[in-house]
Amino acid sequence: MQTFRNITDNILFIGGSDRRIALFENAYPVPEGITYNSYVILDEKIAILDTVDASVSTLFFDNLEAALGERMPDYVVVNHMEPDHCATLGELLLRYPELKIVCNAKTKTMIAQFFPKAKIDDAQYVLVKEGESLSLGKHELQFYMAPMVHWPEVMVTYDATDKVLFSADAFGTFGASKGGLFADENGFSEADFSEARRYYTNIVGKYGVQVLALLKKAAGLDIQYLCPLHGPVWRENIGAFIEKYTLWASYTPEEKGVMIAYASIYGGTENAAEILASELSKRGVRNVEIFDASKIHPSYLVSEAFRMSHLVFASVTYNNDMFPAMETLLLDLKAHMLKNRTVGLIQNGSWAPQSGKHMTEILSSMTNMDVREPLVTLRSTVKEENLTELKALADEIAKSLAE
Numbered sequence: 001m002q003t004f005r006n007i008t009d010n011i012l013f014i015g016g017s018d019r020r021i022a023l024f025e026n027a028y029p030v031p032e033g034i035t036y037n038s039y040v041i042l043d044e045k046i047a048i049l050d051t052v053d054a055s056v057s058t059l060f061f062d063n064l065e066a067a068l069g070e071r072m073p074d075y076v077v078v079n080h081m082e083p084d085h086c087a088t089l090g091e092l093l094l095r096y097p098e099l100k101i102v103c104n105a106k107t108k109t110m111i112a113q114f115f116p117k118a119k120i121d122d123a124q125y126v127l128v129k130e131g132e133s134l135s136l137g138k139h140e141l142q143f144y145m146a147p148m149v150h151w152p153e154v155m156v157t158y159d160a161t162d163k164v165l166f167s168a169d170a171f172g173t174f175g176a177s178k179g180g181l182f183a184d185e186n187g188f189s190e191a192d193f194s195e196a197r198r199y200y201t202n203i204v205g206k207y208g209v210q211v212l213a214l215l216k217k218a219a220g221l222d223i224q225y226l227c228p229l230h231g232p233v234w235r236e237n238i239g240a241f242i243e244k245y246t247l248w249a250s251y252t253p254e255e256k257g258v259m260i261a262y263a264s265i266y267g268g269t270e271n272a273a274e275i276l277a278s279e280l281s282k283r284g285v286r287n288v289e290i291f292d293a294s295k296i297h298p299s300y301l302v303s304e305a306f307r308m309s310h311l312v313f314a315s316v317t318y319n320n321d322m323f324p325a326m327e328t329l330l331l332d333l334k335a336h337m338l339k340n341r342t343v344g345l346i347q348n349g350s351w352a353p354q355s356g357k358h359m360t361e362i363l364s365s366m367t368n369m370d371v372r373e374p375l376v377t378l379r380s381t382v383k384e385e386n387l388t389e390l391k392a393l394a395d396e397i398a399k400s401l402a403e
């Protein structure tokens with residue numbers, strides 16, 4: 001049974017939620033599920049904006065048919081060709097063979113790649129470029145290219161009539177629907193930005209430059225509704241969300257605080273991490289979070305590292321290198337282009353401590369990662385001399401936080 005809802009008089013949400021999925025993109029845990037958003041604009045001409053993942057295709061077509069009534073759609077606008085949004089495009093074209101595909105040239109190439117058996121005539125395409133528009137009657141759609149937010153073909157569509165930005169993956173959030181369509185209906189709070197942050201940092205975190213370019217274009221638009229391809233629709237606090245994006249995309253920490261991530265086998269390294277946190281607390285540092293990198297999925301730590309100004313990595317030595325969980329985390333942070341952070345390091349080794357050297361190598365290949373002294377070195381367990389080093393590191397971090 002259909003679950004579509006109105007956003008404005010003529011714009012409807014026709015997507016759905018997948019709560020069975022364990023890993024989004026087969027990579028990121030989504031314990032609260034995820035939504036795949038699709039929209040339809042009912043005007044003299046009818047436009048569908050993106051389709052959905054195969055997991056919610058039945059609901060999508062129920063929603064679409066209910067929204068259309070006796071009418072037929074004229075256009076499908078493809079803002080993003082990743083299969084979580086285009087998996088049902090092939091069936092949509094089979095059901096509505098007269099449909100025109102509105103997309104850019106890169107998208108057209110990808111459609112042929114993903115649907116090699118589809119018989120799509122060139123005349124079926126309406127190819128658009130930066131700033132071009134399409135009239136549906138009352139509604140005027142404008143198209144803006146947003147390459148690498150998250151794939152090269154991505155574009156966003158602005159409905160100048162109802163002042164709606166269909167933002168593709170930008171401003172998406174992990175998590176299935178909580179009932180409300182709009183973020184404010186679910187009582188979306190500052191704390192809820194955590195899943196928006198985890199989505200952003202892991203999915204598009206690498207492409208800050210390109211996201212800033214999109215934000216620059218968006219700044220010129222009057223946006224009353226923000227309609228991403230995942231998560232709730234925004235009609236309140238849009239400015240606050242854009243502010244968060246500006247920080248994330250420029251790799252600016254949101255908060256002065258310390259993330260301590262440790263990789264420990266028998267507890268010695270964990271003990272040092274806890275002592276450091278306690279010493280920071282004694283120095284008045286209140287915003288400290290400790291994570292066991294072996295236990296927490298790296299996507300949560302990537303998100304936390306984007307949030308915090310100061311990062312401490314503590315790792316045991318393993319196979320003459322750092323512990324695998326720590327290597328995964330640091331390489332993930334590097335891959336997502338994290339920069340501009342103040343860093344402390346703790347290494348442990350029962351006979352040949354090497355993890356500090358290897359952690360430093362990765363950090364020095366990143367941009368503006370300010371590794372502070374001392375490098376705390378444990379031999380199996382924390383000793384008196386280590387307490388001195390940990391206090392010195394706490395002093396250094398507290399001093400830096402106060403700057």
Ligand code: FEO
Binds near residue numbers: 150
């Ligand atoms: Fe939600 Fe880049 O796909």
